[in-house]
Amino acid sequence: MLDKNVELLAPVGSMESLFAAVQNGADAVYLGGKLFNARQYASNFDKDELKYAIEYAHLRGVKVYVTVNILIDDDEMKDTLDYIKYLYEIDVDGIIVQDLGLAYLIKKLFPDLPLHGSTQMTINNLPGALFLQKLGFERVVLAREVPLEEIKYIHQNSNIELEGFIHGALCVCYSGQCLMSSIIGGRSGNRGTCAQPCRMAYSLIDYSSGEELSDLWNIKYVLSPKDLNTIEVLDSIVDSGIASLKIEGRMKRPEYVAVIVKNYRKALDLGIDSITEEDKKDIYEIFNRGFTKGLPFKDFGRKFISYDRPDNRAVPSDQLLNRAKDSFSKENIKFPIEMEMEILIDKPAKLCLKYEGESIEIKSDLKVEKGKKVVLTKERVLAQLAKLNDTVYYLERAIIHLDEGAFLPISVINSLRREAIKRLNNKRMNFNKRKPLPEEEYLANISKYFTFTKVKRNIESKISLSLLKESQFNQIDIRKLDRIYVGFDGGLKEALFKIKEAGKEAFLLTDRILYKGDLDRLKEKIKSVEGLIDGIAVSNLGTLNWVKYNFNFDIHGDIGLNIFNSFSANFLKEFGLKSLTLSPEVNMKQIEKLCTRHPFDYEAIGYGYLPLMIMKHCPMSLLKGCKDDSNCRACSYSKGYGLKDRMGLKFYMERKGKITTIYNSVPIMVLDSLRQIYKKGVNMIRLDFTFEEEGIRDIQEIYYACAKGLASEEEVMDYVDKFRKRRGITKGHYFRGVI
Numbered sequence: 255m256l257d258k259n260v261e262l263l264a265p266v267g268s269m270e271s272l273f274a275a276v277q278n279g280a281d282a283v284y285l286g287g288k289l290f291n292a293r294q295y296a297s298n299f300d301k302d303e304l305k306y307a308i309e310y311a312h313l314r315g316v317k318v319y320v321t322v323n324i325l326i327d328d329d330e331m332k333d334t335l336d337y338i339k340y341l342y343e344i345d346v347d348g349i350i351v352q353d354l355g356l357a358y359l360i361k362k363l364f365p366d367l368p369l370h371g372s373t374q375m376t377i378n379n380l381p382g383a384l385f386l387q388k389l390g391f392e393r394v395v396l397a398r399e400v401p402l403e404e405i406k407y408i409h410q411n412s413n414i415e416l417e418g419f420i421h422g423a424l425c426v427c428y429s430g431q432c433l434m435s436s437i438i439g440g441r442s443g444n445r446g447t448c449a450q451p452c453r454m455a456y457s458l459i460d461y462s463s464g465e466e467l468s469d470l471w472n473i474k475y476v477l478s479p480k481d482l483n484t485i486e487v488l489d490s491i492v493d494s495g496i497a498s499l500k501i502e503g504r505m506k507r508p509e510y511v512a513v514i515v516k517n518y519r520k521a522l523d524l525g526i527d528s529i530t531e532e533d534k535k536d537i538y539e540i541f542n543r544g545f546t547k548g549l550p551f552k553d554f555g556r557k558f559i560s561y562d563r564p565d566n567r568a569v570p571s572d573q574l575l576n577r578a579k580d581s582f583s584k585e586n587i588k589f590p591i592e593m594e595m596e597i598l599i600d601k602p603a604k605l606c607l608k609y610e611g612e613s614i615e616i617k618s619d620l621k622v623e624k625g626k627k628v629v630l631t632k633e634r635v636l637a638q639l640a641k642l643n644d645t646v647y648y649l650e651r652a653i654i655h656l657d658e659g660a661f662l663p664i665s666v667i668n669s670l671r672r673e674a675i676k677r678l679n680n681k682r683m684n685f686n687k688r689k690p691l692p693e694e695e696y697l698a699n700i701s702k703y704f705t706f707t708k709v710k711r712n713i714e715s716k717i718s719l720s721l722l723k724e725s726q727f728n729q730i731d732i733r734k735l736d737r738i739y740v741g742f743d744g745g746l747k748e749a750l751f752k753i754k755e756a757g758k759e760a761f762l763l764t765d766r767i768l769y770k771g772d773l774d775r776l777k778e779k780i781k782s783v784e785g786l787i788d789g790i791a792v793s794n795l796g797t798l799n800w801v802k803y804n805f806n807f808d809i810h811g812d813i814g815l816n817i818f819n820s821f822s823a824n825f826l827k828e829f830g831l832k833s834l835t836l837s838p839e840v841n842m843k844q845i846e847k848l849c850t851r852h853p854f855d856y857e858a859i860g861y862g863y864l865p866l867m868i869m870k871h872c873p874m875s876l877l878k879g880c881k882d883d884s885n886c887r888a889c890s891y892s893k894g895y896g897l898k899d900r901m902g903l904k905f906y907m908e909r910k911g912k913i914t915t916i917y918n919s920v921p922i923m924v925l926d927s928l929r930q931i932y933k934k935g936v937n938m939i940r941l942d943f944t945f946e947e948e949g950i951r952d953i954q955e956i957y958y959a960c961a962k963g964l965a966s967e968e969e970v971m972d973y974v975d976k977f978r979k980r981r982g983i984t985k986g987h988y989f990r991g992v993i
Contacts, residue, residue, distance in 0.1 A: 256492050256522045260499060263319075263417065264515045267504035268297040270582070272307050274512035275316075277582040279519030282317035283307075284350060286504065287341075290334055291321040291446055293504045305344045312683040313646050314587045317347040323372035325444045325818035325837070326353045328847040332704060335359060342367050343690050345683070348392065352430065352444070355821025361390045363699055366688075368392040370417065374430040374444065375795060376814070379769055380408045381803075382796025387414040393498065395419075397428055398482075399549045399870040402494045404769055409495025416495055420488065421514055422502025424479040424548070426452045426559075427867040431766055431814060434866040436839055437918055437984070442992040444816060444839065452477040452867075453564040454899065458877055461896035461906050468877060476873040476897065478564040480557075483537065483545035485529055488521050490551075506541060509570065509578035513540040516581060540578070542568050554882045555875035590650035591678070593639050595667075597622050597630060599657045603666060605639075607674040609647075614677045618666050625661030632656055638667045645675055703821070706851045709935070715961045716938035718857060719954065720763060724749065726943045729950045732756045734958040736938065739763040739791050739810075743779070750786035761789045764797050766814045766868045767913050773800055780805060789832060798831075808832040813859070814868075818844070820851040827854050835940060838864055838922075841991035842934055849935025858931055860924050861953060862942025863906065863917040864986070872914050873897065873907060886912045893945075906945050917944055923983040926974050928960050931988070 264275035266285040275283045285307065286298045299307055308318045320341050326334050334356060338349065342364050349367060351357050352374035360367060371377055371386045371394040378397040386394050393415035396405065400418075409416055425432065435449040436442040458471040466472045482502070484491060491499065499522075501514055517533050538545070543560045544567070546553045592608040603618040632654045640649045718737040721727050724745040727738075738753055740746065741763035753760040762783065764776060780790070789807045792798045793814025801809055811817060811826055811834035818837045826834060833855035836848060849856045872886065874895060889909060897905045903919040924931065928939060941957055943950055956973050959965035977983060 256489060256525060260492050260497060260522065261317075262515065262518055262522060263498050263500045264511060265422070265501055265503040265506065266307070266511070267293065267506070268508065269299075269303065269307070270508035271504075271506075271511045272310065274508040274578070274582040275515050276311055276314050277584075277586045278512050278515040279523075280316060280515050282319060282347070282498070283311060284319040284321060284500075284504075286321040287337065290324055290326065290330070290337065293321070293446060301340060304341070304346075308344055308346060309683050312345065312685050313679055315589075317685070319348040319350055319370060320346050321350045321372070322356065323350045323352045323374055324446045325442075325816055325839070326356050326821075327844060328819045328821070328851075331356065331359070331819060331821060332700070335363060335700060338364060338367070339691060339696060342688065345686050345688060347685060350395070352816075353818065353822060354815075354825055355819050355823075357389065357391070358825040359703060359821060362703070363696070365390070366686075371395060372429075373397060373419075376428050376430040376766075377796065378428070378767060378794070379404065379773065379796040379800075380411055381773070381800035382794065383408050383412045383414050383416070385795050385799035387412055388799075393417055395500065396496075398424060399428060399767075401552075401769070402490060402550050405494040405496065405550070407770060415497045417498035417500055418491065418496040419482060419502055419548075420484045420491060420499045421482055421518065422506075423543070424482050424502075424546075426477045426479050426871050427869050428767060430816060431868040432866070433838060433864060434916070436992050437864055437866060437986065440987075440990060440992055442839055444818070444837075445992055447993045452479075455564075456873075456897040456899055456905075458873060459896050459898045459904065461894055461904060464898065464904055466898075467895070471877050473900075474561045474876070475564040476559060476561055476876055477867075477871075478543070478560050479871070480544040480546040480560045481542050482548050483542075484547055484551075485517060485521055485534075485537065486526060487547055487551060488518070488526050503541075508582065509575050510540050512578040512581045513537065513574070536574055539568050539570050539574055541566050541570075549870050552882055555872070555878075555880045557881070558871060559876060561876055585646065587646055588648045589646055591642075591647045592651045592653075593649060593671075593674075594653040594655075595635060595639065595670075596655045597635065597657065597660050597662055598655065599624050599660050603662050603670065605670040605674055607678060609678055609682075612678065612681060614674050614681075616670050616674050616677075618662070618670060620662070620666055622657070623661045625659050629659050629661055630656060634664075635667060638664060639671055641668070641671070642675070647675065647678075709850045709853050711850075711853070711935060711937075713932045714937045715932055715963075717954075717958050717961050718938050718940045720862070720940060720942045722763075722944055723947070725947060726950050730954055731951060731958075732758060734954060737761060739940075740787075747783060747786065750783055754786055759788045760786065761791045761808075761810055762787050763791050763812075764793065764801075765910070765913065766793045767870075768794065768797055772911075773797075777804065780807075798829075802830060810834065810857075813838060817848075820848045823848055823854055823856070824852040827852060833857060833938070835859065836936070839987050839992045841987050842930065842989060844991070845931070845936065845988075846934040855937045856935060857938040857940050858936045859922060859942055859986075860928060860931070860939035861922060861957060862940075863921045863944050863946075864942075865915045865944070866905065866918055867914075867916040869914045869916070870912060872909055874909065883912045908945055915944075918984070920982040920984050922986045923974060923977060924985055924988055925957060925960055926970050927985070927988065928957070932961075 261281045264280035266283045350370045352372040373395040395417040441447040441449045594606040596604040716736040720739040722741040737759035791810040793812035906917045
């Protein structure tokens with residue numbers, strides 16, 4: 255038998271799914287409103303439905319968490335907080351958030367409202383969990399890729415609750431680090447509108463030639479994971495320290511919710527040995543893309559990816575669907591209550607209802623009379639008190655004090671029973687004992703955070719370079735830049751010496767995903783160049799927290815932090831960052847609000863192949879037949895390969911350590927819009943050189959000349975035109991934004 259204190263958390267995308275989850279044994283549910291959540295295409299709940307959902311769940315002892323887990327635009331923040339206020343007042347048990355700025359404001363305005371860090375925050379290590387703990391979060395939804403041993407380490411060294419996925423669809427990319435849907439089609443996963451490009455077919459190719467590597471891996475679903483199914487290893491997950499077991503599926507039908515919740519409830523209550531072959535058949539039949547135990551259990555390559563087809567292969571039988579519907583079409587949850595009733599002549603009738611220490615007493619307006627023709631019996635009174643079929647209670651014990659010959663209308667007894675139940679319900683529904691916030695007080699508090707004086711600043715027109723290879727560094731003109739982010743190891747010290755001699759800023763570039771062992775290695779690396787760097791660039795909240803409390807360097811917040819609004823930027827400024835790179839998903843209008851509301855050093859990407867996916871999965875493992883990732887550091891497939899989509903677009907793919915990065919098919923190039931971007935308040939334009947080996951110096955020189963006013967408009971336009979014809983370009987989201 256497993257730990258019954260562990261929470262079983264079910265997905266709810268509709269009212270029927272709510273009934274299915276609760277009636278089949280969920281301890282808690284998570285759901286979204288019509289706005290501000292990462293499943294915009296689920297049915298979701300309007301305000302009245304949210305209120306009803308919380309009342310329904312609370313009466314049955316079930317908690318409700320509401321997802322507000324997207325990046326919030328500056329213009330949306332006030333409406334989002336008004337929505338949070340409504341959720342607070344209808345007694346929601348917790349809010350699941352991704353946006354740092356929103357989290358910061360919630361803790362200021364609603365300090366006792368529990369916050370859960372969404373998996374979109376990419377928390378994969380102990381420093382990340384501690385960062386949220388210090389910020390006041392009660393729970394973190396860990397990245398789906400975190401190994402069991404790392405989960406145990408986080409659990410043993412923090413006080414924050416850990417939540418993890420146990421069943422359902424998987425993202426192939428680290429959640430919060432996927433830009434593929436956004437960049438290709440404008441539908442952002444960080445905004446809840448992902449178009450799921452991971453479920454599309456691709457061919458594995460030699461990137462330079464574009465040739466397919468194998469006929470067997472031409473047009474395969476190499477990015478489409480199988481569905482997670484951990485029911486047979488649930489004990490290991492519980493033992494690791496996960497406090498809340500999360501089922502995915504807010505867009506699934508209620509029958510799916512019923513079947514999956516029911517079986518995981520059974521496994522938790524009776525042990526995993528209680529799960530029969532028939533149970534496993536039901537789980538398989540209700541929905542699956544093939545099953546995997548997931549990356550934490552070291553499933554890898556062909557064990558992890560459903561490469562032949564990306565869709566559901568299950569066909570649930572009418573036997574199964576009817577059983578699932580039956581499980582939530584009636585009330586299965588009943589709580590025992592006691593009633594004691596006094597019906598004494600010439601006195602008001604009195605009913606006392608007792609439930610788990612609660613005692614509710616009600617008296618009638620009418621006095622009991624002596625019966626003339628009709629008198630009450632204890633049996634008749636008991637029958638009326640026991641009429642509880644439309645409630646979540648059953649009468650476990652009744653004591654009736656009845657004078658002989660007493661008469662009271664049956665309607666009065668029924669009225670007393672209904673009123674007592676209503677009062678008990680009101681007490682039980684109010685899980686969190688909150689008082690409504692006075693409107694004037696709320697408006698006064700919130701106005702402090704929405705009063706801005708537009709920051710006036712000189713356009714500094716700085717240029718920075720991000721380099722991942724020593725060969726790239728050897729091509730640049732070190733005089734024509736202001737800052738360098740160094741992301742290579744070979745020749746690192748020599749490069750840093752040259753940067754310092756030239757009087758330029760040097761920042762060490764860190765990886766998006768770092769676990770305990772990676773951080774230990776990074777510490778040694780930083781110590782070896784301590785006197786040669788000005789700062790460290792971080793792309794993960796865990797790395798940010800780790801650097802801040804281990805070193806005394808300037809910290810730059812990189813694009814992995816997903817800075818989408820001025821509130822997030824201001825929070826990071828207060829936390830101690832020197833500068834940050836804006837999210838590639840912001841447009842010009844958003845940039846202006848971001849950069850002019852708080853004084854800070856802002857950077858925007860002006861050139862480069864954007865990283866579209868950061869994955870633990872390696873698509874090349876499918877071709878090579880890798881059974882695990884133990885040999886990834888020495889893998890001969892690390893470089894020079896890519897994916898080709900159905901439109902013939904090529905995406906470069908590179909494996910570094912145990913992380914795969916997929917890059918966009920064309921680079922961002924906003925050379926002809928450089929002055930506009932600076933005028934919006936950006937201090938620095940960054941050139942990202944990733945897998946490129948040639949032409950780096952030319953790109954650097956034209957950007958530098960344009961930034962410093964040394965290139966004519968004609969020269970700039972001529973360069974852009976020739977570059978576009980040679981390679982193709984995109985302006986990203988600067989002039990379109992995301993949905």
